[in-house]
Amino acid sequence: MVNELIFVVDDDAPLRGLMRALLEDKGYAVQDFESGDALLEALDDNPSLILLDVMMPGLNGVETLKRVKASRSDLPVIMLTSVDKVDTAVEVIKLGAYDYLLKPVDEPRLFTCLDKAFEQRSLVRKVGQLQNEVDRLSGKDGIIGKSKALNETLKKVHQVAPSKASVLILGETGTGKELIARAVHRNSSYATGPFVDVNCAAIPETLQESALFGHKKGAFTGAIESRPGKLELADGGTLFLDEVAEMSLATQAKLLRFLQEKCLERVGDTKKIQVDTRVVCATNKDLKTLIAKETFREDLYYRLAVFPIEVPALRDRPEDIPLLCTHFLKKYQEDIGKEILSVSDEAMQVLQEYSWPGNIRQLENTLYRAMIVTSYDTIDTDCLPEEVFNSPPSNNENKLSSSLSTSLTPYHDVVKQTLKQALEQSDGHIPNAAKALGISRSTFYRMLKKYQLD
Structure with missing residues (x-):
């Protein structure tokens, strides 16, 4: 109950004083008001719960409840009344009141009601947070x-x-x-x-x-009317x-x-x-x-x-790229008119190693283009634009590269040479060559075609 602020609203000053004493004795912070209008003006103080009298002069409790719920639908409101009318109880519950207590208020009943109201509010918030997390994921x-x-x-x-x-x-x-x-x-x-x-x-x-x-x-x-x-x-x-x-x-x-x-x-x-x-x-x-x-x-x-x-930046969260790719593949399937199910491991590695200066927007456009280009149900390296193979090195990579020889073999030459070696060592048997490189047969065929080795 620490930091829980309760508003007490009743035109009966002695009752407000009694309620304040009871609540403060239990450790609650309390503000009291003699009218619904005064309460509404103070809603920005962010109360945790409201105890609201039904029968008040001016703006009565039912109308006040409607206005509270219109601006703060999640705020628990417990109605208080000295008249036991079933119709009134049903009305305020339908309008969103948490409960309905008769005056003079029974102290144990009051605090049991408060505990349950706060427990329900906590559960509702947790459900909302979990739903937000589910929606996000x-x-x-x-x-x-x-x-x-x-x-x-x-x-x-x-x-x-x-x-x-x-x-x-x-x-x-x-x-x-x-x-x-x-x-x-x-x-x-x-x-x-x-x-x-x-x-x-x-x-x-x-x-x-x-x-x-x-x-x-x-x-x-040109200002022909107020806007x-x-x-x-x-x-x-x-x-x-x-x-x-x-x-x-x-x-x-x-x-x-x-x-x-x-x-x-x-x-x-x-x-x-x-x-x-x-x-x-x-x-x-x-x-x-x-x-x-x-x-x-x-x-x-x-x-x-x-x-x-x-x-x-996307380069600082490369582990999110597989999830983003899955999302974009689903998002554009109908638009492209193809059922493309996945990104190959080799292509995914390229995507995760690229620096993405245009971030998620650039990744989205890259995947969209690759979906148009591919003739299969998988996006492979041959579907990716040349730019993603030429990622600028990070600061750590710059430091490392300064200690290495500057005459490094270009990426595509390395891939082409590796494919040739795999074919030679397997005597031209493509299934064995693909297995030796740890890639699928279809990927091997596509790479042979890309590097004109078929």
Whole structure:
């Protein structure tokens, strides 16, 4: 019960005082309110559970319950009433209340009910987390892999998602930054709201302010009607600003003001509009370098980078490549019109050793092309583009290569010579030659054809 905050809502002040004393004596933190309106204004304090009176003046308990569930469907609410009416009990349970207690509240019954409510909430959260993990591993959310590097990134996603903190996603082109942004949204309290994505690089600087903040009719030439901007359209949800480094300084200043005040003004208007939108940004640029060049505001950087998340490059998670390949083979089978079942061991080794400067996007395009080229149900090395055989060496490989001779035999010459030797040693018997090299007969035939040895 440590850190569990309970809201007590009742117009009866003595009862609120009694409930507070009972709950605090058991170690709970307590806030009490005399009306439903007061409770709704304080929901941002993130209570763990609400004890809510049914009969109150003004906004009654049933209407208050509806509004609570509309914004926080997972929040346990226990209704309190001095009138034992079956119809009312049935109504509030249908509306999502966890339980229904009669006043004066029986103390053992109260705490048993609280324990069960918290236990159920914990189970629901665990089921949700497990379902998210199942969806992730099966590729339903597009985030595929089980490498340590990817798991560290996802751990940060689950840490920050329940908060309202701004998130800055960093990573190279093609690493899947938008998928990470969607994961933050999906696991947050904004999940039921819209996810609005904006590519800042695709909007001309002169139109960025209007696109994000909207405009009033007549604000500029061509503004024939008033229009909301992306921030308004994302109200109650998440605004994802991709390539945020491409945002103009003028728009940066206005975004900073929004993040500070949580309200905005449309272009050409002075009316302030309150908006509850979470902002998640992404970039493949070094923002600190841009700050030094005075093309990115330092104060905005610190507002956006409350919680930075680094997305690993594909070369740093090669163990995820087989899973990604399986996903892409399934994804494009219908599009290509072929049933391609796997990637050969030799081809997979090449893919895992390549550095992938274009990351997952480049791998996807490479697999798509290979599926078109292959005449078999397996993708082999002869289906792969020349570039994947010429991966730039890593730093460690550079150090090693400096101690080796520079007159190394090219890869394709080595493969061709190896095939010749296998044929010679097996007296031209292809099944034996393929077995000696540890590859399938069909792969051997394809390699003979590729290197014109057939």
